[in-house]
Amino acid sequence: MLNLLLLAALAILAVSGFLVLLRIVSGPTLPDRVVAIDLMGVLIVGFVVVSAAATGSYFFLDIAIVIALISFVGTVAYARYIEMGEAEEE
Amino acid sequence: MREIIAGLLVFAGALLALLAAVGVLRLPDVFTRMQSSTKASTLGLGLLLGGLVLLHPSTEFVIRAGSIAAFIMLTVPVSAHVIARAAARTGAPLWIGTTVDERPFEERDDGGHGA
Numbered sequence: 162m163l164n165l166l167l168l169a170a171l172a173i174l175a176v177s178g179f180l181v182l183l184r185i186v187s188g189p190t191l192p193d194r195v196v197a198i199d200l201m202g203v204l205i206v207g208f209v210v211v212s213a214a215a216t217g218s219y220f221f222l223d224i225a226i227v228i229a230l231i232s233f234v235g236t237v238a239y240a241r242y243i244e245m246g247e248a249e250e251e
Numbered sequence: 252m253r254e255i256i257a258g259l260l261v262f263a264g265a266l267l268a269l270l271a272a273v274g275v276l277r278l279p280d281v282f283t284r285m286q287s288s289t290k291a292s293t294l295g296l297g298l299l300l301g302g303l304v305l306l307h308p309s310t311e312f313v314i315r316a317g318s319i320a321a322f323i324m325l326t327v328p329v330s331a332h333v334i335a336r337a338a339a340r341t342g343a344p345l346w347i348g349t350t351v352d353e354r355p356f357e358e359r360d361d362g363g364h365g366a
Contacts, residue, residue, distance in 0.1 A: 163306075167261060170299075177268050177271070181272045190338075195334050203268075203296060206319070211265070226322065230322070
């Protein structure tokens with residue numbers, strides 16, 4: 162029962178990652194893609210957390226912390242890039 | 252019994268992540284997509300971590316899960332605000348049904364002639 166629930170959670174996370182990937186591919190503007198990439202980082206952290214729950218190994222959680230950190234820094238860098246690129250055009 | 256509750260928490264967290272993904276795919280403009288993404292992702296990841304802690308209530312799991320939860324709760328609103336500010340300043344198009352646009356005229360995508 163527990164393994165079934167964890168497997169179902171992994172499958173749902175994979176499906177939602179696919180939906181977010183569709184938005185990353187088709188997003189009409191750059192901020193749309195950045196929002197989708199940010200959500201993709203959170204989904205990957207969730208995937209790693211469910212993997213840690215399924216295997217019982219806490220080393221996965223260190224990876225989740227690092228992915229969350231890099232995702233945040235990347236999002237802030239993308240946002241700065243969007244603003245600066247617009248400022249240089251004017 | 253405790254394992255079943257933990258599994259249900261993880262399942263609910265995955266469902267909230269799916270809700271965030273559907274919202275990002277289906278909502279009409281950047282700002283509504285961001286609203287769906289941040290709210291569902293913080294609560295969804297919180298439920299996933301709660302299920303994990305309930306399943307493995309030992310020190311190393313609790314400390315790491317708590318630090319992940321604190322970090323996500325701190326950074327997701329900050330990054331959402333930064334993207335929203337960048338999108339608003341570069342004149343991201345709004346949904347056609349938006350009734351209030353508080354940006355100055357020169358920052359709008361249509362030069363201030365529309366709604």
